Amino acid sequence: MSAYERDVIVYVVSDSAGDTGDLVVRAAAAQFHPIVPQIRRAPFIADEAALAKVMELARSNGAIVLYTLVLPHLREAMVRLADTSGVEAIDLLGTLIQSLERKTGMPSRQEPGLNHVLDEDYFRKVEAVEFAVKYDDARDTTGIKKADIVLVGVSRTSKTPLSMYLAHKKYKVANVPLVPELKPPDELFTIPKERVIGLTIGVHYLNVIRKERLKALGLPDSASYATSERIERELAYAKAITDRIGCFTMDVSHRAVEETASIIMERIRSS
Structure with missing residues (x-):
């Protein structure tokens, strides 16, 4: 029996569909084959209350959280909730958005789901x-x-x-x-x-x-x-x-x- 942890759960949290986070988790998980983590999506998060429910689930399951939150107030709430719950939460978009804002001198549009425009x-x-x-x-x-x-x-x-x-x-x-x-x-x-x-x-x-x-x-x-x-x-x-x-x-x-x-x-x- 392997000593490695096999029951790995990752919550993908997003204020859009969560496709980006899902793909990133799968790309990272490929490096640990044949261990396959359970990916649980929490899409279209709209407020802090919904975030809190997800974080409580993640805490009780000993899970990792990967989030792609475009709205700043949700990212800030996630940081607070991760800190108080002791859950490891990884911000996939926030740091890059902030860097692009500094580099371009232009604020982001803060509109979730723009990469899913129905064209x-x-x-x-x-x-x-x-x-x-x-x-x-x-x-x-x-x-x-x-x-x-x-x-x-x-x-x-x-x-x-x-x-x-x-x-x-x-x-x-x-x-x-x-x-x-x-x-x-x-x-x-x-x-x-x-x-x-x-x-x-x-x-x-x-x-x-x-x-x-x-x-x-x-x-x-x-x-x-x-x-x-x-x-x-x-x-x-x-x-x-x-x-x-x-x-x-x-x-x-x-x-x-x-x-x-x-x-x-x-x-x-x-x-």
């Missing part, structure tokens, strides 16, 4: 996110022909997190799990191979990830799903499929989602 770009992102959810894990294979990118790979190669990350970059992504017992969708072999990205991973690394997943589900880590023999068979099957497609394949071992996504986007843009 065409925003709606394209929403559409891409909805697409990724609908066509996750090949629940509906018709999405394969409609997608900008199709991710294929064995279980726990970050297909779903990658799909969501790429969706926030406005790519429509479908992902397909490759399982020896299941015939792959015919659509995979009818679309341009440049739109398909194969994800592979080291046997030992995947073994560790799957064991952690089983533990998180309260199951014994000796299940066949996490054995090296099973993993080797799955990876060999997946390689046979990606070789048949002729698509680009990349190893995601020890790679953060952001790094993998960056390589995929560069590949798609240059194809």
